[in-house]
Every structure is written in C-alpha cells, then in structure tokens.
Amino acid sequence: MFKKKRNLIAVGILLLFAxxxxxxxxxxxxxxSLIDASRRLLGPSVDHWFGTDHFGRDIFGQTIVAxxxxxxxxxxxxxxxxxxxxxxxLIAGYYKKADFIIMRVIDGMLAFPSLLLALALVAVLGGxxxxxIVALSFSFWPVMTRIVRSAVLQIKxxxxxxxxxxxxxSDPVILSHYVLPNILSxxxxxxxxxxxxxxxxxxxxxxxxxxxxPSIATWGNMLQEAQIYISIAPWFSIFPGIAIIITVxxxxxxxxxxxxxxxPHTTGKAAKxxxxxxxxxxxx
Amino acid sequence: MLExxxxxxxxxxxxxxxxxxxxxxxxxxxxxxxGIVGESGSGKSVLAxxxxxxxxxxxxxxPEGEIIFExxxxxxxxxxxxxxxxxxxxAMVFQDxxxxxxxxxxxxxxxxxxxxxxQKMSKKQAKARAIELLRDVGIPDPKRRxxxxxxxxxxxxxxxxLIAIALAGNPKLLIADEPTTALDVTIQAQILELLRKVQKKxxxxxxxxxxxxxxxxxxADNVLVMYSGRIVEDGSVNDIFYRxxxxxxxxxxxxxxxxxxxxHERLINIEGQPPNLISPxxxxxxxxxxxxxxxxxxxxxxxxxxxxxxHSAACILSEQEFMDGKERIEATEKERGALTYDRTxx
Numbered sequence: 001m002f003k004k005k006r007n008l009i010a011v012g013i014l015l016l017f018a019x020x021x022x023x024x025x026x027x028x029x030x031x032x033s034l035i036d037a038s039r040r041l042l043g044p045s046v047d048h049w050f051g052t053d054h055f056g057r058d059i060f061g062q063t064i065v066a067x068x069x070x071x072x073x074x075x076x077x078x079x080x081x082x083x084x085x086x087x088x089x090l091i092a093g094y095y096k097k098a099d100f101i102i103m104r105v106i107d108g109m110l111a112f113p114s115l116l117l118a119l120a121l122v123a124v125l126g127g128x129x130x131x132x133i134v135a136l137s138f139s140f141w142p143v144m145t146r147i148v149r150s151a152v153l154q155i156k157x158x159x160x161x162x163x164x165x166x167x168x169x170s171d172p173v174i175l176s177h178y179v180l181p182n183i184l185s186x187x188x189x190x191x192x193x194x195x196x197x198x199x200x201x202x203x204x205x206x207x208x209x210x211x212x213x214p215s216i217a218t219w220g221n222m223l224q225e226a227q228i229y230i231s232i233a234p235w236f237s238i239f240p241g242i243a244i245i246i247t248v249x250x251x252x253x254x255x256x257x258x259x260x261x262x263x264p265h266t267t268g269k270a271a272k273x274x275x276x277x278x279x280x281x282x283x284x
Numbered sequence: 285m286l287e288x289x290x291x292x293x294x295x296x297x298x299x300x301x302x303x304x305x306x307x308x309x310x311x312x313x314x315x316x317x318x319g320i321v322g323e324s325g326s327g328k329s330v331l332a333x334x335x336x337x338x339x340x341x342x343x344x345x346x347p348e349g350e351i352i353f354e355x356x357x358x359x360x361x362x363x364x365x366x367x368x369x370x371x372x373x374x375a376m377v378f379q380d381x382x383x384x385x386x387x388x389x390x391x392x393x394x395x396x397x398x399x400x401x402x403q404k405m406s407k408k409q410a411k412a413r414a415i416e417l418l419r420d421v422g423i424p425d426p427k428r429r430x431x432x433x434x435x436x437x438x439x440x441x442x443x444x445x446l447i448a449i450a451l452a453g454n455p456k457l458l459i460a461d462e463p464t465t466a467l468d469v470t471i472q473a474q475i476l477e478l479l480r481k482v483q484k485k486x487x488x489x490x491x492x493x494x495x496x497x498x499x500x501x502x503x504a505d506n507v508l509v510m511y512s513g514r515i516v517e518d519g520s521v522n523d524i525f526y527r528x529x530x531x532x533x534x535x536x537x538x539x540x541x542x543x544x545x546x547x548h549e550r551l552i553n554i555e556g557q558p559p560n561l562i563s564p565x566x567x568x569x570x571x572x573x574x575x576x577x578x579x580x581x582x583x584x585x586x587x588x589x590x591x592x593x594x595h596s597a598a599c600i601l602s603e604q605e606f607m608d609g610k611e612r613i614e615a616t617e618k619e620r621g622a623l624t625y626d627r628t629x630x
Binding site: 158162165166167168173178182 | 336338342367368369370371372374375376378379380383384385386387388389397398401402446449450452453
C-alpha cells in the first residue's frame with residue numbers, strides 16, 4: 001500500500017491535518033476566534049494567509065480549527081457505522097431467518113438517499129455534534145450491512161466453515177474466527193469511504209444550516225456564512241472549500257489504495273501488468 | 285458403537301422433496317472401517333452428514349429412523365450436546381483439502397484451537413500436543429510447519445493437517461468424505477496408509493466415503509453400496525468385490541478401467557443417468573439402467589435380502605439367474621468388442 005507514492009501522500013495529508021488541528025492552539029499566531037471589526041473581509045496577506053471573514057477573524061486559523069469537528073465527526077461515524085454494519089451484516093449473512101428481517105429494514109432505509117435520511121433525522125433530533133454523528137451513522141450503516149452480508153454469503157458455503165463445525169466450534173467463534181477475518185478487507189475499505197462521505201455530509205448539513213451549531217467553526221458552517229460574501233470576498237469560501245476537497249480526496253485515495261493492497265486480484269493484475277511492461281521495455 | 289436404523293433423510297428443495305437417504309441401516313464397530321461407495325448423487329454424503337447432523341438445517345427432515353452412537357440417539361440431541369460430540373467423539377475429514385483450512389490463520393493456531401475447543405488444556409500443553417499430532421500424521425519438521433499458512437502447503441500436506449485437526453479431540457469415529465479424491469494417486473496411497481496407521485493408534489472406527497472402488501478395496505473391512513439413496517448391497521470387501529450377485533455392483537466393478545486391458549478396448553459404462561429422487565421410478569430404482577432387468581423389476585421394489593453370512597443385496601434375481609444373465613451379457617459384449625477391435629487394427 002505504501003509502495004505507491006500517491007497513497008503515501010494521501011496518508012501524509014491526513015496526518016498533517018490531524019496534527020495541525022490538534023496542536024492549533026499552541027502554534028497559531030492569532031486566535032482564530034478573535035474578533036476584530038477593523039479587519040473585516042481582508043484579502044490574503046502576510047498577516048492573514050487566507051484573509052479574514054466578516055467578523056475580522058483569521059480564516060487560516062478557522063480552517064485549521066474547523067478540521068477538528070470534521071475529522072472527529074467523520075471518524076466517529078465511520079467507526080460506528082462500520083461496527084453496526086459489520087454486526088448486522090454478519091448476523092444477516094449467517095442466519096437465514098434473521099436475514100429476512102434485517103434486510104427488509106435495510107432495504108427500507110436504503111430507499112432514502114442517505115443525505116436526505118440524515119437531514120430528516122437531524123431536523124427531528126436538533127442540530128448538534130452528537131446528533132449529527134447519530135444521524136450520519138444511522139444513514140450510512142445500511143450500505144455496510146449489505147456489503148458485509150454479501151461477503152459472508154460468499155464465505156459461508158466454503159469447506160473450512162463446515163470443517164470448523166465438525167470440530168465442534170460454536171457459531172459465535174465461527175463468525176469471529178473464521179468468517180470475520182476473511183472479510184476484513186472490504187470492511188476496512190468501505191469504512192474509509194464512509195469516513196470521506198461523512199465529512200462531506202457533515203459539511204453539507206452545516207451548510208444547509210441544520211448541522212453543527214453556528215458558533216462552532218466547521219467547514220460547512222464557514223461556507224454557509226461565506227456564501228453572502230462570495231462576490232466581494234471569494235477567499236472566504238474558497239479556502240474551506242479547498243480543505244474539504246483535499247481531505248475527501250485524500251480519504252478516497254487511501255480507500256482505493258487499501259482496496260488495491262488488500263485485494264489479491266488487483267495486486268496480482270497490477271504486478272503482472274508491470275512485468276509485461278518491463279518485458280516490452282527490455283525487448284525494445 | 286454406531287448403529288443407524290432404518291434412516292430416512294428428506295431434503296426440501298424448490299422442485300420438491302428429495303428422498304436423499306431411504307431406509308438405511310448399518311453398524312460400525314470400534315476399530316473397523318466401513319466403506320460407502322456409490323455414484324455422485326447416490327446419497328452417500330448426505331448420509332455421512334446426517335450422522336453428525338450437518339445437513340443444511342431447516343431444509344433437511346429426518347422423518348424416520350435412529351442414529352444410535354454409544355447409546356444416544358443423535359437425532360434427538362440438542363445443538364449444544366451435538367457440538368460436544370462433534371470433534372470430541374465424531375470427527376470428519378473432507379474431500380477438498382485446498383478449501384478446508386481457514387486461509388487467514390497459521391496451521392499451528394488452527395490446530396491449537398481445535399485442541400482447546402475439545403479439551404481443557406493450557407496453551408502450552410496444546411502446542412506440544414499439536415506438534416505431536418503433526419508428527420503423527422507424518423509432517424516433517426512439525427515445529428516449523430506450525431508457522432505456515434495453508435497456502436504454503438501442498439494438497440497432500442494440507443490433508444494431513446486436516447487429519448491432525450480431526451484427531452485433535454481423540455474421536456472414536458472418523459468420517460472421511462472422499463478424503464483422497466482431490467489428490468494424485470501416489471499421495472492417495474500415502475493418505476490411505478496414514479488413515480490406517482492413525483486408526484490403529486487411536487483405535488477409531490472409520491467411515492470412508494468414496495466413489496473410487498480402488499480406495500475402498502484397500503482400506504475397508506465392510507462395504508455398503510448405495511444407489512439412489514438406498515443400500516443395494518452390504519457385505520465384507522470380499523463379498524462385494526468377488527462374490528457379488530447384484531447387477532448394480534457388478535456394473536460398477538466392470539466399469540473400472542483396467543491398466544492391463546487392450547489399448548483400444550471400449551470403456552464400459554452404465555448407460556443412463558441416476559434416477560430423479562423427487563419422483564423415483566416404479567419398482568426397482570435401478571431397473572431403467574439394469575442390463576438384467578425383466579418385467580418383474582418394474583413391479584417389485586426389492587428389499588435387502590440375506591445372501592450369506594454378513595452379506596445381503598437388494599435384487600430379485602437368484603444367484604443362478606444372475607450367473608446366466610452375466611454370461612449372456614459378456615458374450616454379446618465380447619462380440620461387439622471384437623468387432624471394434626478389428627476395425628481399429630485394420
């Protein structure tokens with residue numbers, strides 16, 4: 001996975017964001033929440049790399065601090081949705097009777113676009129970070145359940161599962177020791193994609209004004225506030241937008257890198273193609 | 285030790301109810317090897333899976349019969365009690381060693397897990413036992429092999445590991461479902477020899493399922509011949525291989541290709557297909573394919589009848605009728621064979 005430069009860069013970007021945002025209060029020259037009415041809507045300069053917003057706050061600092069919420073929400077949603085989806089998927093894939101009930105529920109949830117479902121949930125629950133995490137986890141786990149279930153269905157008829165049964169192994173042990181380790185790679189890959197999707201969804205919800213409280217800096221909130229000023233202060237919306245793009249792109253790249261690294265078919269193919277290219281080059 | 289009485293197994297499929305095993309009775313004693321032969325779809329695997337209750341759950345029905353193992357009827361046991369018997373008392377070895385091991389764990393840890401599941405042992409003891417088991421099944425340098433993943437072993441090695449896993453619980457009965465089918469001939473012989481060796485050491489009974497008559501003849505004491513879910517002949521190896529008076533067994537034996545046969549000799553097969561078990565033919569199940577069949581076979585469904593001590597067969601033909609029929613068939617076959625032979629040499 002790390003053999004490819006692209007994957008290494010993606011992981012590096014993500015780590016950089018995480019470290020920068022955690023340690024922000026120590027190294028940022030100006031507090032990002034410092035209001036200075038005399039410095040409203042200034043363009044990028046040496047003092048304010050990304051310019052200032054309508055309250056005169058430093059956008060660079062805001063963008064860095066906002067990563068905190070985005071990453072926390074994205075990561076927590078990815079973990080919760082993956083756990084829920086894996087458990088329900090394992091049960092649905094392994095037990096036929098439970099399968100019917102679980103899958104009908106999942107099908108019902110998948111009938112709604114996930115963002116719409118999250119929107120409805122947040123509208124009911126009220127917008128704060130915890131509720132957003134709940135709502136997004138709830139709308140992303142059905143996809144995970146489907147993926148895990150289909151992977152289980154592929155593994156279940158294999159002879160080593162039956163062989164394990166003949167040695168007297170109980171169902172929970174079969175699920176945890178024989179099924180789960182063999183389907184881990186699609187779970188990890190899908191989890192990474194959920195991470196990226198959740199960041200995007202949180203930004204979208206905040207942008208629509210029903211996400212995280214406006215007092216907390218998030219990329220979505222910044223964009224929401226910036227939209228009125230887009231013609232006179234484009235930097236106000238551009239920089240948080242770029243931050244979202246870079247993070248989501250990095251996560252998607254990691255997801256794809258993991259998929260290639262964990263899937264023996266693609267690695268085999270890629271290696272073969274490389275060999276073939278080498279052969280042609282040598283021959284020429 | 286194991287006695288199956290009048291067992292019926294039905295499988296509920298989309299097309300209808302399949303009579304997979306029909307009125308089967310047999311016994312196996314400690315230290316004995318019972319061979320079960322039959323074509324694909326004759327019900328031998330379903331029968332074996334019934335013994336440890338591993339047929340797909342809701343679809344399989346056991347309307348009649350008993351499976352008595354050490355005094356307990358396995359059909360009446362609950363799942364938890366069954367799990368205790370699986371591995372501990374009855375173990376199983378499968379056909380395909382390539383897919384019978386969990387690909388993500390080292391064989392050592394799989395073996396240790398099998399030992400700990402079945403016996404109360406510390407991890408250290410289990411490890412020592414695992415090495416001993418691997419040595420028993422003839423794996424060289426077992427300590428190092430414990431660290432190997434399944435894909436690093438050859439088919440024969442993997443089958444040895446699977447036998448070791450099966451032996452982990454000191455079972456009294458080992459069910460081997462086509463254990464050598466996926467292996468090449470020299471490895472086959474080694475695995476059979478190994479089964480015989482561990483049988484002696486662990487004093488187990490073995491039920492060996494195979495469609496390969498050669499394998500059965502090498503290792504079995506008694507043989508059941510199955511056709512369309514029924515036992516059609518039951519006897520000692522010698523009864524079955526040398527003294528059969530049952531047209532199906534005879535056809536099966538004749539269809540073996542011979543190494544010392546003529547090069548261009550036609551291979552003999554059994555014409556037709558095994559019967560549909562959802563709606564089996566009237567009368568004897570084998571009559572549509574039987575070269576001996578008469579009008580009587582259409583009406584009478586033969587029961588297993590006594591032939592000699594420990595030998596019974598399900599056919600209405602008397603020994604004399606069978607012998608006459610056999611001569612007639614071989615004569616016509618010879619004529620046809622001679623004709624084809626002439627044509628190829630000319």
